[in-house]
Amino acid sequence: MSLRQKNEPKWVYQLQIGRSLNTAISAMNTASSSNVSPQQTSRFNGAMCPVCQQTFRNGEIVCPSDMELLVPAVIDALIGTVIDRKYRLLSLSGKGATAKVYRATHESIGRTVAVKIVDAPTDVASTRAVERLRREARALSLINHPNVPRLFDAGQLADGSTYLVLDYYEGLSLYDRIQEKGCVAPEDLVPLMAEVCHALEHIHAHGMIHRDIKPENIIVLSKPQGRIHVKLIDFGICKFDDPGSEDNARANAEFCGSPLYMSPENINGVLVDRRSDVYSLGATMYHALSGKPPLSETTLIDIVHAHRSVMPSPISYIRPDAQVPLSLEAAVFRSLQKLPGNRYQSSSEMKQALIKAMNPDEYTGRLSNLQFSGAELRAILAFVKSTTIEQVNKLLAQDTETAQSIKFSLLTRIRTAIQQIESTQAPTGESFEDLALENTQIGSQD
Numbered sequence: 001m002s003l004r005q006k007n008e009p010k011w012v013y014q015l016q017i018g019r020s021l022n023t024a025i026s027a028m029n030t031a032s033s034s035n036v037s038p039q040q041t042s043r044f045n046g047a048m049c050p051v052c053q054q055t056f057r058n059g060e061i062v063c064p065s066d067m068e069l070l071v072p073a074v075i076d077a078l079i080g081t082v083i084d085r086k087y088r089l090l091s092l093s094g095k096g097a098t099a100k101v102y103r104a105t106h107e108s109i110g111r112t113v114a115v116k117i118v119d120a121p122t123d124v125a126s127t128r129a130v131e132r133l134r135r136e137a138r139a140l141s142l143i144n145h146p147n148v149p150r151l152f153d154a155g156q157l158a159d160g161s162t163y164l165v166l167d168y169y170e171g172l173s174l175y176d177r178i179q180e181k182g183c184v185a186p187e188d189l190v191p192l193m194a195e196v197c198h199a200l201e202h203i204h205a206h207g208m209i210h211r212d213i214k215p216e217n218i219i220v221l222s223k224p225q226g227r228i229h230v231k232l233i234d235f236g237i238c239k240f241d242d243p244g245s246e247d248n249a250r251a252n253a254e255f256c257g258s259p260l261y262m263s264p265e266n267i268n269g270v271l272v273d274r275r276s277d278v279y280s281l282g283a284t285m286y287h288a289l290s291g292k293p294p295l296s297e298t299t300l301i302d303i304v305h306a307h308r309s310v311m312p313s314p315i316s317y318i319r320p321d322a323q324v325p326l327s328l329e330a331a332v333f334r335s336l337q338k339l340p341g342n343r344y345q346s347s348s349e350m351k352q353a354l355i356k357a358m359n360p361d362e363y364t365g366r367l368s369n370l371q372f373s374g375a376e377l378r379a380i381l382a383f384v385k386s387t388t389i390e391q392v393n394k395l396l397a398q399d400t401e402t403a404q405s406i407k408f409s410l411l412t413r414i415r416t417a418i419q420q421i422e423s424t425q426a427p428t429g430e431s432f433e434d435l436a437l438e439n440t441q442i443g444s445q446d
Helices: 010-035 038-043 124-142 174-181 186-205 246-253 274-290 300-309 326-335 347-357 374-384 389-397 400-405 410-423 432-440
Strands: 044-048 071-074 087-095 099-106 112-118 151-156 162-167 218-222 228-232
Touching: 087 112, 112 124, 124 151, 124 162, 174 218, 174 274, 186 218, 186 228, 186 274, 186 347, 274 326, 274 347, 326 347
Parallel strands: none
Antiparallel strands: 044 071, 087 099, 099 112, 112 162, 151 162, 218 228
């Protein structure tokens, strides 16, 4: 059905709606009689717009975006059925490459839950999917944290499918928020990342490494009074602290994680520790603050090479309008260092740095003649480790308009500072990095 034309009589428009509605009702009745028993009409996962593909579950019959008549969204034959004689599947909440997640209710106690199902294995890929679901069940059974989903049940169905029963919650992923707004404001992002760090503290304390931290796996939930809360999800490729086990050996042999957010040591196939999660969280923060992933490469080979040797461009260059505090940018860049020893050594240390970055202290020490705050010195240090003055000049020369707009921004000040340092030898023979480490009191953390 099309939108009503400008000069079209109202009765013609109403007739079109009536005919289309009758057609839709007939289609629904046909589908209902052939696919759904009278007791299982909930197999219809709401209604769907045939034009924009949006789905609706509150009784709407017309799409508010383009005024098209909605059609039944018959998505999954399992909807409306009861599995394992306990959980009635009400609707499809999400679908990945290997698993489906349903909103369900426990038949006996009425609790709303999420049921994650992976089909019975038929090939190598589906066998790995089942192994990952079992790995996730094992991980979630060992931890209990408000920022991690709770595991209620797990089992296998008669057809060989494997399922988990988890907390049910509705929210957008951090990736969805980035796509919706272009980027996430620092004052909104830091509290969320502090919660993720808190969850990682708990996970690491139980001998596990998540290995798949990315914007899609951080779910942002709304709480009363406008408060926000996050859940760190998807523990299917986590690493346990038992390197001799066959289960861990299989996982270590796989290319684990999302390439854009993987740490260099993970890419290289080296046994990872908690600092690998610190890197991935830094890459996630970079994406949220700048609106772009930390790497611009598009092929797997190029991404692997870039993770090993290329640092991302400064956030202040990519998004000069984002007003990211220099101290926060420094914290992100420190977590993105190629060598694990140069990053924050724990998620707890990173959390404290992020909180402090939003309230930086002023520096008045030996390098005060350069007129930098302590936060700016930390940003300079992070940048000096990753680039050269020639690269800075190249960045500034790429776009004249951009260069003018950030004339007094971080990049220009870094360039000036480096030039001063290169032309002036410190009395004690110390390098700029040594002086910065000493005066910002982070030397002992590297």
